[in-house]
Amino acid sequence: MSGRYKTISLRIAQAIPVLFGVVVVSFILTRALPGDPAVYFAGASATEESIAQVREALGLDKSLPEQFVIYLGDLLRGDLGQSISTGQAVTDDLARRLPASLELTLMALFISCSIAVPLGVMAATKPGSLRDHICRVIVTAGVSLPTFFTGILLIYIFYYLLGIAPSPLGRLDFIYIEPDTVTGFYLIDAALIGDWETWFGALKQLILPATTLALFTMAPIARMTRAAMLSALSSDFVRTARAAGLSSSKILYGYALHNAMLPVITTLGMVFSFTLGANVLVEKVFAWPGIGSYAIEALVASDYAAVQGFVLAMAILFVLLNLTIDIAYSLIDPRIGFEER
Amino acid sequence: MLSIKDLAVDFQTRKGVVHAVRNVNLHVDKGETLGIVGESGSGKSVTSYALMRILDAGGTITAGDIVYSGIDLRHSSARDMRNIRGREISMIFQNPRAALNPIRKVGHQLEDVLKTHSQATRYDARAKAISMLEAVQIRNAEERYHAYPFELSGGMCQRIVIAIALACNPQLLIADEPTTGLDITTQKTVMDLIQSLSQERQMSSILITHDLGLAAQYCDRIVVMKDGELVETGKPKSLFNNAQHAYTRKLIAATPRKNASIRDLLPVEEQQPLPERSQSGETLLRVNNLVKTYAGKNGPVHAVKGISFDLKQGKSLALVGESGCGKSTTSSMITRLLDCSSGEIIFNGQDIGKIKLRDFAQHEMRKDIQMVFQDATDSLNPRHSAFQSILEPIKHLTDLRSAKRQDRVYELADLVGLPHSLLTRFPHQLSGGQKARVGIARAIAVNPQLLILDEPTAALDVSIQAIVLNLLADLRAKLGMTYLFVSHDLHVVRLLCDDVIVMKDGEIVEMGPVEEVMDQPKSEYTQSLLDAAPSLSKIVE
Numbered sequence: 001m002s003g004r005y006k007t008i009s010l011r012i013a014q015a016i017p018v019l020f021g022v023v024v025v026s027f028i029l030t031r032a033l034p035g036d037p038a039v040y041f042a043g044a045s046a047t048e049e050s051i052a053q054v055r056e057a058l059g060l061d062k063s064l065p066e067q068f069v070i071y072l073g074d075l076l077r078g079d080l081g082q083s084i085s086t087g088q089a090v091t092d093d094l095a096r097r098l099p100a101s102l103e104l105t106l107m108a109l110f111i112s113c114s115i116a117v118p119l120g121v122m123a124a125t126k127p128g129s130l131r132d133h134i135c136r137v138i139v140t141a142g143v144s145l146p147t148f149f150t151g152i153l154l155i156y157i158f159y160y161l162l163g164i165a166p167s168p169l170g171r172l173d174f175i176y177i178e179p180d181t182v183t184g185f186y187l188i189d190a191a192l193i194g195d196w197e198t199w200f201g202a203l204k205q206l207i208l209p210a211t212t213l214a215l216f217t218m219a220p221i222a223r224m225t226r227a228a229m230l231s232a233l234s235s236d237f238v239r240t241a242r243a244a245g246l247s248s249s250k251i252l253y254g255y256a257l258h259n260a261m262l263p264v265i266t267t268l269g270m271v272f273s274f275t276l277g278a279n280v281l282v283e284k285v286f287a288w289p290g291i292g293s294y295a296i297e298a299l300v301a302s303d304y305a306a307v308q309g310f311v312l313a314m315a316i317l318f319v320l321l322n323l324t325i326d327i328a329y330s331l332i333d334p335r336i337g338f339e340e341r
Numbered sequence: 342m343l344s345i346k347d348l349a350v351d352f353q354t355r356k357g358v359v360h361a362v363r364n365v366n367l368h369v370d371k372g373e374t375l376g377i378v379g380e381s382g383s384g385k386s387v388t389s390y391a392l393m394r395i396l397d398a399g400g401t402i403t404a405g406d407i408v409y410s411g412i413d414l415r416h417s418s419a420r421d422m423r424n425i426r427g428r429e430i431s432m433i434f435q436n437p438r439a440a441l442n443p444i445r446k447v448g449h450q451l452e453d454v455l456k457t458h459s460q461a462t463r464y465d466a467r468a469k470a471i472s473m474l475e476a477v478q479i480r481n482a483e484e485r486y487h488a489y490p491f492e493l494s495g496g497m498c499q500r501i502v503i504a505i506a507l508a509c510n511p512q513l514l515i516a517d518e519p520t521t522g523l524d525i526t527t528q529k530t531v532m533d534l535i536q537s538l539s540q541e542r543q544m545s546s547i548l549i550t551h552d553l554g555l556a557a558q559y560c561d562r563i564v565v566m567k568d569g570e571l572v573e574t575g576k577p578k579s580l581f582n583n584a585q586h587a588y589t590r591k592l593i594a595a596t597p598r599k600n601a602s603i604r605d606l607l608p609v610e611e612q613q614p615l616p617e618r619s620q621s622g623e624t625l626l627r628v629n630n631l632v633k634t635y636a637g638k639n640g641p642v643h644a645v646k647g648i649s650f651d652l653k654q655g656k657s658l659a660l661v662g663e664s665g666c667g668k669s670t671t672s673s674m675i676t677r678l679l680d681c682s683s684g685e686i687i688f689n690g691q692d693i694g695k696i697k698l699r700d701f702a703q704h705e706m707r708k709d710i711q712m713v714f715q716d717a718t719d720s721l722n723p724r725h726s727a728f729q730s731i732l733e734p735i736k737h738l739t740d741l742r743s744a745k746r747q748d749r750v751y752e753l754a755d756l757v758g759l760p761h762s763l764l765t766r767f768p769h770q771l772s773g774g775q776k777a778r779v780g781i782a783r784a785i786a787v788n789p790q791l792l793i794l795d796e797p798t799a800a801l802d803v804s805i806q807a808i809v810l811n812l813l814a815d816l817r818a819k820l821g822m823t824y825l826f827v828s829h830d831l832h833v834v835r836l837l838c839d840d841v842i843v844m845k846d847g848e849i850v851e852m853g854p855v856e857e858v859m860d861q862p863k864s865e866y867t868q869s870l871l872d873a874a875p876s877l878s879k880i881v882e
């Protein structure tokens with residue numbers, strides 16, 4: 001086991017050059033973008049002089065290498081800079097908004113998997129049958145409808161028509177008190193202090209946006225599960241298990257599904273990364289204070305510090321995600337020696 | 342105990358219905374071992390899958406009765422069938438490593454079966470699984486209980502499969518090509534194990550195989566199948582000495598055996614005298630103290646430990662040995678597909694071992710050394726037609742103009758006996774024998790002096806093997822090629838080669854003329870290989 005910890009720390013160390021590259025590229029790209037933040041923030045009635053003042057205040061009058069060194073120094077101290085549009089430290093903004101996005105994405109994937117994986121298994125047990133076609137229609141419909149449309153449709157049905165969903169405005173209705181921040185995930189924080197009323201309130205807010213995203217992400221997971229199950233079910237070891245008289249549920253879940261998990265987890269990792277980046281539409285529709293809408297606003301305003309902070313946070317997240325997937329691989333499949341690489 | 346009457350199985354495919362099995366009648370008595378022999382596509386496996394009711398999707402039993410100890414297997418409920426499978430009738434398969442769940446400990450797989458048939462409880466399953474592993478003669482059973490299939494050798498995996506099959510004391514064991522892909526000595530230990538275990542438990546068994554020698558040695562009674570139908574049945578001795586059906590006779594004739602020449606394998610009407618071979622007697626290839634060492638996880642692995650031999654122009658030399666003996670590594674080094682660690686490979690007076698791999702691809706000698714690969718299917722590009730596959734080396738290694746190239750491909754197709762109409766086909770549209778011909782045509786396209794053949798007939802049916810071997814013998818004489826023949830099949834080697842080198846653990850155990858080595862082996866190892874090889878000659882007079 002100690003070998004495993006060593007490999008994990010080695011892998012994190014290997015990520016440092018990657019992260020440095022991300023820092024350099026995001027720094028250069030933000031500066032290469034058209035638009036001058038000094039002009040933007042000096043306002044419409046600014047004079048040459050006041051623009052120059054703002055520029056100096058933001059430190060943008062210095063040369064690029066100088067700016068970069070200052071930025072690096074700040075980074076090392078854990079300071080991502082000040083967002084000029086929100087006026088807050090970028091670290092604080094991210095700490096508040098990243099958990100909101102993660103909570104939404106993880107919940108969406110949880111819903112998505114708990115529907116898509118059984119659907120895929122069901123479709124694989126009888127390829128070409130009616131249930132196979134029904135599964136295909138469901139997941140294709142889910143992925144074909146744009147998320148903002150499904151989002152609005154769900155709001156229309158469950159909030160406006162049926163009235164069972166709360167108003168789609170953020171993570172928590174104003175009647176509840178925000179739980180103290182421990183992880184930033186409302187569901188976990190509320191559960192930690194045992195405030196089940198708030199927990200339930202947060203869950204109600206979460207359900208509709210998470211379902212919207214889940215509908216969109218079901219297709220790749222269900223398709224991959226079906227394909228992986230089909231190949232597992234036609235493999236020699238499943239035939240051996242059948243010839244040995246094992247029950248069909250044991251064969252299906254104990255043997256075939258277990259073997260089919262690897263490609264499904266790979267797909268899950270990819271789906272996770274694109275969902276986290278692409279859920280900005282859902283965040284907008286549900287007024288969800290997430291990281292996607294934050295990044296878009298920062299980009300429009302040429303808010304350098306915020307954009308760089310966002311890119312860096314995402315890069316770190318993806319490094320951790322890949323590490324998690326590799327560890328999951330080695331836990332599922334003994335043939336993959338995690339320690340050796 | 343088991344009787345099958347008028348069995349017919351159909352498969353629904355995209356091209357319509359295929360009648361895989363028709364009118365099959367057979368029975369197995371208590372304690373008897375029945376052999377089902379036949380070539381691929383003869384329906385021998387389908388028959389056994391049908392009686393276990395584990396046919397692949399699309400396969401259905403359309404007619405007939407299958408009765409086992411008074412139970413109607415064709416009409417039993419799925420639940421009853423599950424109880425019968427594994428407890429009453431068990432099955433072991435070819436390719437044992439694939440037949441085991443790759444990510445589950447072998448001990449747990451054994452326990453799954455024991456628990457399914459209520460032969461063990463949560464508390465004693467482990468102990469019973471370990472005692473089962475001991476029963477199939479696995480050493481360190483306690484440790485092996487925790488092993489995964491990829492950590493075990495092929496023979497070891499087959500023992501596990503046998504342990505799983507026998508865990509619940511079935512009355513009938515079906516062995517479907519149980520030793521295909523295993524080494525010849527491993528084949529013997531596995532077959533002996535199956536035989537002794539079934540005698541001990543007074544089980545009946547069905548052995549499905551394409552190897553007539555194996556069937557002759559281990560079966561009490563044999564049925565021959567062809568194209569889904571039974572053609573003949575009888576006791577091994579009478580069947581093989583006095584075959585009634587033409588197909589059985591053809592199969593027996595095509596099986597390599599001691600006193601038959603390479604032409605004897607073909608049907609009588611196709612036999613022509615072997616052409617004369619020209620041999621200059623000059624040394625074409627000299628291998629000097631050739632070594633290959635790999636960096637392994639636990640220190641260096643010595644794959645080839647310094648071997649030396651000469652090969653004269655026009656001769657054929659065989660490299661034989663079990664898997665892991667270094668024969669394929671040696672041939673890869675000589676083909677210059679692999680760098681050697683030290684030693685010399687002197688070809689036509691030049692040490693080609695010193696030329697870098699990357700440079701050798703462009704070297705003028707590249708066309709002098711060519712190779713025919715083991716798996717005819719996997720060694721052809723699936724997106725290339727036969728024509729393109731044969732054209733490839735001509736394009737890269739000769740300076741023929743494009744107009745002439747086409748003629749050359751047709752000429753080669755004629756040489757290997759491939760009809761021109763097949764040249765536009767892709768590998769999946771060709772039969773095994775036709776693919777083998779494409780592979781050979783491709784290798785001889787650039788007129789090589791030395792042709793390296795890596796088990797070229799291992800995946801072919803015996804009758805196709807006979808044709809391919811004869812083709813190789815003809816080409817050798819016609820084109821004056823020298824062969825280096827890598828094989829594990831001693832009978833085939835005897836037919837085609839002049840000299841033989843027996844290898845074990847990266848070293849040469851014995852070398853010399855084929856007759857001498859095989860008739861009076863000097864080493865015990867060679868003797869054990871010869872003993873292990875099942876042979877028809879033992880019962881055919």
